[in-house]
Amino acid sequence: MPRLLHYSDVENVYDDPVRVGRLAGALRSRNGDDALVCGTGDNTSPGVLALIERGRQALDLFRAVDADVETFGNHDFDFGPEATRSIVAAAPQTWVSANVHESGGERFAAPDVVPHAVREVGGVRIGLFGVTDPATPSLNPMAGELRFSDPYDAAEAAVDELRTAGVDRVVALSHLGGGDDELARRVDVDVILGGHVHAERRERVADTLLLRPGANGHAIFEVTFETDGPIDVERHETADAPVADDVVSALRGRVDAAGxxxxxxxxxxxxxxxxxxxxxxxxxxxxxxxxxxxxxxxxxxxxxxxxxxxxxxxxxxxxxxxxxxxxxxxxxxxxxxxxxxxxxxxxxxxxxxxxxxxxxxxxxxxxxxxxxxxxxxxxxxxxxxxxxxxxxxxxxxxxxxxxxxxxxxxxxxxxxxxxxxxxxxxxxxxxxxxxxxxxxxxxxxxxxxxxxxxxxxxxxxxxx
The missing domain is CATH 3.90.780.10 (5'-Nucleotidase, C-terminal domain)
Structure with missing residues (x-):
């Protein structure tokens, strides 16, 4: 059965190499051919290492866990759109965003960023799309030159295209925070993997499962489902997870080197x-x-x-x-x-x-x-x-x-x-x-x- 491994809002965890090593270990130990590793934003910044590396320290995590799909959070633009484009181009995962656009209206960082994607896992066709808080330019001045369209209209369009493509399940990768409730009410999706708000969440709204793993890599969610029927969720603490030593080695020492x-x-x-x-x-x-x-x-x-x-x-x-x-x-x-x-x-x-x-x-x-x-x-x-x-x-x-x-x-x-x-x-x-x-x-x-x-x-x- 297909599984989704959900993490979000890593933020300054990179400043503690062992903690991010345990997050990587938790994701890596549960990854496999039947799983998709999904991130829902703010996984590149902020933090000390983020300032030093302009967010590129996150690539060590993304590569270590073989990340599959990601969407943008407001802090993923902390160093300006060009830095974000650079991270997207170098990252292993597919970046999905249905409502982030360049100043001229074209899709942000196309063709590296797509509004939605389809992945077949365990015989199940899964459609995934991403949406970001449209208030991001107010929350982050470095995103001021970008345009954020209405996330619900963008989500509806993405879901229509995915359903037309014949997917079995639709998953939203959301960095809307409190807007996830409205997303669940307005759009026909099976699961909303959320972020932005740092409090954990696991509940149903309008027959849609809403999840938020919280911030700073303390926990991940594992979602299991088939073509139809019930959706199972497990929460995994990362504190006791195996440490990914390669991630620790890659991150350790960079703060000292920066003086x-x-x-x-x-x-x-x-x-x-x-x-x-x-x-x-x-x-x-x-x-x-x-x-x-x-x-x-x-x-x-x-x-x-x-x-x-x-x-x-x-x-x-x-x-x-x-x-x-x-x-x-x-x-x-x-x-x-x-x-x-x-x-x-x-x-x-x-x-x-x-x-x-x-x-x-x-x-x-x-x-x-x-x-x-x-x-x-x-x-x-x-x-x-x-x-x-x-x-x-x-x-x-x-x-x-x-x-x-x-x-x-x-x-x-x-x-x-x-x-x-x-x-x-x-x-x-x-x-x-x-x-x-x-x-x-x-x-x-x-x-x-x-x-x-x-x-x-x-x-x-x-x-x-």
Whole structure:
């Protein structure tokens, strides 16, 4: 019976060669003539090695597992379309994308990228197509020159062509995240292999099986089916998988060779940077980054978006430049924005997922320096906001130091826009490294963000 091996959102796992070696081992040990290895985006970037290799470090993984089919995630354009084209041309798998186009409207990276493909495995003809979040240009400025058409219209066209070609099963490779539900309702597919949102998922919507293995290579899904009948799914942890030593050897040593091994500080109490901590409210790693931004541009407020802090091992012991790059592995600059107090209050409100409708319910999107806010989760209401200890004056003008991405994107903190820009500093991780050299790393949870519900008065700040 045909099997699909599904992985997604590898992101910065390449920075830990043994971890990516176990991911490769998990996929390789289950691969075979009756299997297709399928990736659903963000498998080339971000990360330290991704910055060094411009995403090409992913080729070591793709070749090691004999990858079959892949679609694009927003981070697969981190180094611009030309770098992505180069990776596609060198990769062993077929890249499918039904809704990514060049600026002139033609299909992106044709003929190397196709809207859909048919593979016959175990006597079953499987049609596969790919779709990517159309908001990618807002999420990733480096994709700004590309065009992303409506993914549902593109999916419908792809499915019609595949059904006409006489396939037995149709599989969507999706980097739509929360858009997978609409895809299931609108398009006749058997399985949606998803990505983009980092939370695992395994459920049915409109009789379609929806899967997401989560981020950072912790797990893969194995899907088994026949021409018709039930579809079986197994989840496999990668932590105990055999290590692909060839992948480890290929990746190990590249960070040191790039000169990023300088120790800039020591951490006695590890700083957790897991998604649960970073998206849960105030945390030490968020405070550290926001403090560095505010210090670097002498701003009233420092702001770091939660999604910009990447999941990975805690910072502990000797902390190198590479460790700090892995926290915020983007070539975005820290910028100074100027806005009114009324606008700043809206920015504070937009820290709540309930306000911006982005990410998972309950996520907290902002980390601040120089400010204290009190928020009612139940009422989705800003109860109090202070800067420098004083209540925010709606008519006063304030400066905010944040990443250039925040001004570009309309998905997080949409109040902050390019028109607010009034200055520019260094690259994010360079700022963080310089701050660590100057002040060390001694971040603490201080009650900057207090999330309450109704009459509750306790904070939801992390105790890590």
């Amino acid at each position: 990023l091994d300088e120790t800039v500080a020591r951490v006695d109490r590890p700083l957790d940077r897991s998604d649960a901590t970073v998206f849960g409210g105030e945390c030490r790693i968020g405070n550290l980054v926001a403090d560095a931004y505010r210090w670097s541009l002498d701003a009233d407020v420092g702001l770091q978006n939660s999604g910009g802090i990447r999941d990975g091992p805690p910072l502990s012991g000797a902390v190198s430049v590479a460790d700090l790059v892995s926290v915020i592995p983007f070539e975005e600059r820290v910028v100074r924005a100027e806005l009114t107090g009324a606008e700043l209050q809206r920015v504070f409100r937009e820290s709540a997922a309930a306000v911006v409708d982005f990410g998972e319910p309950g996520w907290w999107h902002g980390h601040f320096s120089g400010a204290e806010i009190r928020w009612d989760d139940g009422a989705a209401e800003l109860l109090d906001a202070r800067v420098g200890g004083d209540p925010v004056d709606p008519d006063r003008r304030y400066t905010v130091a944040t990443s250039a991405y925040v001004l570009h994107s309309d998905h997080e903190f949409p109040t902050l826009q390019e028109r607010h820009r009034c200055g520019e500093g260094d690259i994010q991780f360079e700022v963080l490294a310089e701050y660590a050299r100057e002040f060390g790393i001694d971040a603490a949870v201080e009650g900057r963000i207090r999330r309450v519900s109704g009459a509750e008065t306790s904070t939801s700040a992390s105790s890590e």
